[in-house]
Amino acid sequence: MTSDWQKLNERIADCQACDRLVKHCHLVAKNKRRAYADQDYWGRPVPNMGPSRASLLIVGLAPGAHGANRTGRMFTGDRSGDWLFKALHRAGFANQAESSSQSDGLRLKSCVITAVCHCAPPDNKPTTEETLRCAPFLDQTIQELRPRVFLALGGLAWKAVVKYARQHDWLSGPQPKFSHGSFAQLVIPRRRKRCWLLGSYHPSQQNTFTGRLTEPMLNEIFQQANQFISDT
Ligand code: SF4
Numbered sequence: 001m002t003s004d005w006q007k008l009n010e011r012i013a014d015c016q017a018c019d020r021l022v023k024h025c026h027l028v029a030k031n032k033r034r035a036y037a038d039q040d041y042w043g044r045p046v047p048n049m050g051p052s053r054a055s056l057l058i059v060g061l062a063p064g065a066h067g068a069n070r071t072g073r074m075f076t077g078d079r080s081g082d083w084l085f086k087a088l089h090r091a092g093f094a095n096q097a098e099s100s101s102q103s104d105g106l107r108l109k110s111c112v113i114t115a116v117c118h119c120a121p122p123d124n125k126p127t128t129e130e131t132l133r134c135a136p137f138l139d140q141t142i143q144e145l146r147p148r149v150f151l152a153l154g155g156l157a158w159k160a161v162v163k164y165a166r167q168h169d170w171l172s173g174p175q176p177k178f179s180h181g182s183f184a185q186l187v188i189p190r191r192r193k194r195c196w197l198l199g200s201y202h203p204s205q206q207n208t209f210t211g212r213l214t215e216p217m218l219n220e221i222f223q224q225a226n227q228f229i230s231d232t
Pocket of ligand 1: 012016017021045117119133134
């Protein structure tokens with residue numbers, strides 16, 4: 001029987017709500033990068049990656065054109081993913097550090113990777129309308145998982161989780177500001193349970209090539225995430 005988690009991921013992969021993004025994903029899949037000319041690109045919305053039960057929900061921005069849009073798996077097949085999966089493996093959230101394709105044997109443990117926008121956008125920049133259109137998938141992902149820690153990779157992901165938390169009365173007081181290592185406590189009123197929002201710079205080449213984000217900095221983020229999970 002198909003689980004609710006599988007159904008959600010199938011709905012994401014089948015979505016065609018954003019004409020511009022659907023066309024862009026198809027176009028990239030058709031034109032391909034020369035290095036991947038012999039590969040079949042996924043070329044569609046990329047579903048969530050990971051098991052249906054997880055303590056950690058990582059929220060990225062959007063699939064890379066020749067990474068996740070090629071392989072069909074979040075962060076898989078590009079430099080950002082190389083950084084992320086190495087750190088996840090070091091922190092015990094992944095069974096291996098390498099991530100190259102859907103058949104590479106990689107499994108996440110108690111961790112799911114999602115995105116604010118499930119389709120690869122031109123110039124890595126979804127429009128506000130596109131992220132709003134995709135937001136119900138993030139809402140449904142959170143409702144399915146009920147994670148103990150949200151790790152927002154970048155300011156847009158941070159804002160999306162804050163918005164969800166406000167809408168569901170999980171957050172009161174001043175707006176928490178994003179920075180690398182910043183965090184905010186969220187309280188689920190009806191269940192009287194708390195969870196955490198943690199921020200990290202996105203492991204994009206723009207950040208890793210310039211030294212804005214280093215491996216020790218990313219390791220510390222996952223240590224903090226593990227600490228929050230064991231404290232919650
Ligand atoms: S960005 Fe989200 S809402 Fe828009 S087509 Fe892709 S999956 Fe659908």
